[in-house]
Amino acid sequence: MQKNPTFTSLVAVGDSFTEGMSDLLPDGTYRGWADLLAGRMAGRAPxxxxxxxxxxxxxIRQIVDEQVDVAAAMEADVITLVGGLNDTLRPKCDMGQxxxxxxxxVERLAPACKQLVLMRSPGRQGPVLERFRPRMEELFLCVDDLAARHGAVVVDLYGAPSLSDPRLWDVDRLHLTADGHRRVAEAVWQALGYEPEDSEWRTPPPATAPPGWATRRVADARFARQHLLPWIGRRLTGRSSGDGMPPKRPELLPYEGPGTSA
Structure with a gap:
C-alpha cells in the first residue's frame, strides 16, 4: 500500500454500521466512521x-440491488463495502447465498475504483453474539478470500480488543458509540496507507469499575424494552428499520462536513 496516498473521492456502501448509527450529532443526524474518514481525506485533497x-x-441482497451499481458508476478512488452482517443475525440465514x-x-466494485476496502466487522462481547459467531466468522473468511483475489484491503475490526469492549457500544448493543466510530475511521485511515493519528486505536479505554448487579439489571431491562423486543418484532414481520429511508449522501459531491451535501 502506498504511504500517504492522495485519494480524491470516497463512496461508502453498506448498512447502519456505515450510515453511522449511533454517532448522533446535535441536529439529530448520524455522523459515523465514514464521515470522519471523509473529513480526514478531504483535508489532504482539495x-x-x-x-x-x-x-x-x-x-446483502438489498445492498447489491440498491447500492452496488450506483457506487460503481461513480468511479470513486476508494469504495468501502461492509455488508452481510445483518443477514447473519437473522434466525434463518442462507450463508451460501x-x-x-x-x-x-466485490466483482462489480473492485474494477470500478482504485482501492476497494472490505472489513471484518467488530463484534461486541455477550451471549447474543456467541449464538451467531460461527456465521460471522464464515462471512469473514469469505471477505479475506475475496480481498486476496481482487486486491482489496481488509480492515480487521473483529480482531481489535478495543472494539469488543462493551463501553464502545451504544445502549442498543448493536451500534458503536462516537469513540467506537472514531477508532474505525482511524483503522481505515491507516489501512489506506495514511500516517497514524492514533496508533493505539486497538487498545481498550482504561479500566473502570464494573457496574453493580442492580445497575446491570436495569440496563438489561431497558435494552430489552427499547431495543431487543422492537428488533424481534421487525424480524417476525419482515420489516426493517431502514424501510423507506434514502441514503444520507446519495451523490458524489464535495465534502464540507457532517450534514452537508455540497
Missing part, C-alpha cells in the same frame, strides 16, 4: 468528493 449510500437495516451476493458485489 475538492475531495464523498457519497454515503448506506442505509440502516439493509441485507450471502457469500454469493458478497462475491457479486
Amino acid at each position: 475538492g475531495f468528493r464523498y457519497a454515503n449510500l448506506a442505509v440502516r437495516g439493509k441485507l 450471502v457469500r454469493g451476493l458478497l462475491t457479486e458485489a
